[in-house]
Amino acid sequence: MKLRVCLFVLIGLVVALPVSMARFVVEKNSLSITSPEKMKGTYDSAIGNFGIPQYGGSMAGNVVYPKDNNNGCKEFNHFSISFKSTPGALPTIVLLHRGSCFFALKVWNAQKAGASAVLVADDIDEPLITMDTPEEDGSSAQYIQNITIPSALIGKSFGEKLKDAISGGDMVNVNLDWREAVPHPDERVEYELWSNSNDECGVKCNMLMEFVKDFKGAAQILEKGGYTQFTPHYITWYCPQAFTLSKQCKSQCINHGRYCAPDPEQDFSTGYDGKDVVIENLRQLCVFKVANETATPWVWWDYVTDFQIRCPMKEKKYNKELSAGLDIKKIEKCIGDPDADSENLVLKQEQDAQIGKGSRGDVTILPTLVVNNRQYRGKLEKSAILKAICAGFEETTEPAVCLSGDLQTNECLTSNGGCWRDNAANITACKDTFRGRVCECPMVDGVQFKGDGYTTCEASGPGRCKINNGGCWHDARNGHAFSACSDDGGVRCQCPTGFSGDGVKNCEDIDECKEKKACQCPECSCKNTWGSYDCTCSGDLLYIKDHDACISKTASQGKSAWAAFWVILIGLVMAAGGAFLVYKYRIRQYMDSEIRAIMAQYMPLDGQVEVPNHVNDQRA
Numbered sequence: 009m010k011l012r013v014c015l016f017v018l019i020g021l022v023v024a025l026p027v028s029m030a031r032f033v034v035e036k037n038s039l040s041i042t043s044p045e046k047m048k049g050t051y052d053s054a055i056g057n058f059g060i061p062q063y064g065g066s067m068a069g070n071v072v073y074p075k076d077n078n079n080g081c082k083e084f085n086h087f088s089i090s091f092k093s094t095p096g097a098l099p100t101i102v103l104l105h106r107g108s109c110f111f112a113l114k115v116w117n118a119q120k121a122g123a124s125a126v127l128v129a130d131d132i133d134e135p136l137i138t139m140d141t142p143e144e145d146g147s148s149a150q151y152i153q154n155i156t157i158p159s160a161l162i163g164k165s166f167g168e169k170l171k172d173a174i175s176g177g178d179m180v181n182v183n184l185d186w187r188e189a190v191p192h193p194d195e196r197v198e199y200e201l202w203s204n205s206n207d208e209c210g211v212k213c214n215m216l217m218e219f220v221k222d223f224k225g226a227a228q229i230l231e232k233g234g235y236t237q238f239t240p241h242y243i244t245w246y247c248p249q250a251f252t253l254s255k256q257c258k259s260q261c262i263n264h265g266r267y268c269a270p271d272p273e274q275d276f277s278t279g280y281d282g283k284d285v286v287i288e289n290l291r292q293l294c295v296f297k298v299a300n301e302t303a304t305p306w307v308w309w310d311y312v313t314d315f316q317i318r319c320p321m322k323e324k325k326y327n328k329e330l331s332a333g334l335d336i337k338k339i340e341k342c343i344g345d346p347d348a349d350s351e352n353l354v355l356k357q358e359q360d361a362q363i364g365k366g367s368r369g370d371v372t373i374l375p376t377l378v379v380n381n382r383q384y385r386g387k388l389e390k391s392a393i394l395k396a397i398c399a400g401f402e403e404t405t406e407p408a409v410c411l412s413g414d415l416q417t418n419e420c421l422t423s424n425g426g427c428w429r430d431n432a433a434n435i436t437a438c439k440d441t442f443r444g445r446v447c448e449c450p451m452v453d454g455v456q457f458k459g460d461g462y463t464t465c466e467a468s469g470p471g472r473c474k475i476n477n478g479g480c481w482h483d484a485r486n487g488h489a490f491s492a493c494s495d496d497g498g499v500r501c502q503c504p505t506g507f508s509g510d511g512v513k514n515c516e517d518i519d520e521c522k523e524k525k526a527c528q529c530p531e532c533s534c535k536n537t538w539g540s541y542d543c544t545c546s547g548d549l550l551y552i553k554d555h556d557a558c559i560s561k562t563a564s565q566g567k568s569a570w571a572a573f574w575v576i577l578i579g580l581v582m583a584a585g586g587a588f589l590v591y592k593y594r595i596r597q598y599m600d601s602e603i604r605a606i607m608a609q610y611m612p613l614d615g616q617v618e619v620p621n622h623v624n625d626q627r628a
């Protein structure tokens with residue numbers, strides 16, 4: 009148990025968990041071995057409660073077992089060991105033994121030596137536990153905040169198997185997968201933050217306050233957009249019956265020992281008492297309740313951050329006046345009378361909620377974040393938490409804030425994430441998302457690229473010729489420009505008329521004169537040009553390109569032949585038009601008589617009714 013139980017037992021406080029039922033659920037990620045063949049499979053590992061697990065993502069790496077310092081308690085550079093992987097190689101996942109120092113120190117030392125993740129092998133056979141940070145402040149506090157790599161505890165026997173394989177010269181590759189670490193049952197994520205209004209507990213309290221301040225913006229966007237439903241919770245203790253009249257219980261509890269909190273500075277004689285903390289917890293709960301009733305639950309974040317600034321207990325500025333614009337009377341009513349010898353509905357609910365339900369397990373680490381009823385493990389830090397919350401959405405339903413700059417993995421910065429790239433046009437298929445980078449052909453200036461995203465992407469559809477000429481040949485000479493690209497789908501690149509070639513790299517001018525493609529009449533004289541040809545006719549004749557023929561400019565045989573042609577053509581068109589009109593008229597007459605016949609069958613049953621003129625009379 010990570011609550012400071014010893015302290016409270018000494019002074020008579022008990023956390024409201026029925027001890028016989030206490031159930032701490034270890035949150036797991038999936039670890040699968042991809043090589044060597046003989047070890048392939050999926051193994052259990054427990055997510056460490058520090059560092060940044062890649063919720064929603066996965067990480068493939070090569071497992072390394074250091075020859076020296078294999079419990080990781082000393083700095084690796086004293087042994088000239090580095091875990092930095094060479095560019096292009098898989099990241100290094102370091103295997104270390106449990107024992108001799110804090111979990112967090114091992115991970116910190118490995119991170120400093122270049123590790124991308126750490127697996128800690130348990131030293132006894134037992135069910136997996138959650139690796140947590142040391143409780144006390146001091147030197148450890150300085151590095152814990154700086155741990156950014158994920159870590160996981162693995163079972164003793166699995167650890168030995170790994171070690172043997174590596175020592176035996178096998179290349180061991182694993183895939184750490186956090187994609188299923190948070191369930192995503194629907195399009196809304198429910199999450200809870202279990203905290204305490206006490207701000208004097210040192211590193212953990214500061215970390216919590218820092219987090220609330222940083223996360224407020226994102227939390228409010230998510231809540232206002234209806235993407236999440238957030239509920240704040242406060243851990244509450246109680247005083248055993250026998251002690252309710254003791255001085256300690258009186259100073260730390262309200263409602264006759266029913267709801268307590270430890271003294272903020274753990275000194276009963278000075279400063280605020282545990283009682284003040286409980287009342288403030290209760291007030292924050294009531295703020296949420298009243299805000300939620302007016303459909304503005306996000307006001308809680310404003311209240312809590314305002315409280316940090318205006319009423320910090322550690323600066324002796326605690327007072328009861330804040331309201332964040334809510335109805336003070338309602339809040340006071342919700343708080344009730346702290347001296348009454350009766351239950352407080354709100355705090356009673358908190359004590360009940362503390363007991364694990366379904367997959368969640370009891371809340372015993374303070375602060376704790378619960379996402380979709382799963383306890384979050386890892387650093388309490390904005391981008392890490394957003395990752396965990398975003399992993400709670402079904403893929404493709406996550407809101408924009410999940411894909412914003414805050415969450416980018418920046419994998420595209422190094423060798424373009426291994427995705428397709430057109431250096432000339434400065435276009436890439438690499439996209440950073442909270443799930444890691446994806447290689448997806450982009451949309452540029454409204455033009456969609458298509459392809460596998462890794463080796464090929466090609467502009468497609470309307471407008472594709474705007475971009476790098478659709479990857480097709482194009483050239484211009486003497487003020488004439490030709491392109492092998494056309495927007496209307498079909499063939500990708502095709503040399504324009506007057507050229508031949510593959511359409512991509514080259515299109516060669518066709519010499520129409522030499523190839524006898526045009527300008528072949530006896531009067532014609534042909535001269536090739538780039539992409540076309542010039543044809544002139546001898547004497548007084550005029551070249552008509554459409555017909556590739558020479559005709560006389562004055563009224564002549566040629567012209568009268570054309571005139572005759574037009575006369576005949578117009579005659580034919582008129583005849584066809586007349587025939588069509590006659591046909592239409594006949595059809596209409598035929599239809600009219602048919603309709604009359606059909607109506608006559610149904611309408612005149614009484615023998616005296618005429619065929620109605622208006623067919624839209626529906627009473628018939």
Ligand SMILES: *[C@@H]1O[C@H](CO)[C@@H](O)[C@H](O)[C@H]1NC(C)=O
Pocket residue numbers: 150151153154
């Ligand atoms: C942790 O990071 C901060 C800011 O980046 C730095 O100032 C501090 O020295 C680091 N602490 C340790 C122990 O490396």
Ligand SMILES: *[C@@H]1O[C@H](CO)[C@@H](O)[C@H](O)[C@H]1NC(C)=O
Pocket residue numbers: 239297300301305
């Ligand atoms: C907040 O309001 C919503 C909707 O009105 C409700 O479903 C939810 O249970 C409320 N939460 C609490 C803690 O009262």
Ligand SMILES: *[C@@H]1O[C@H](CO)[C@@H](O)[C@H](O)[C@H]1NC(C)=O
Pocket residue numbers: 434
């Ligand atoms: C490529 O485009 C990105 C943004 O789209 C820009 O930041 C970068 O400077 C460009 N690089 C070059 C070489 O033009």
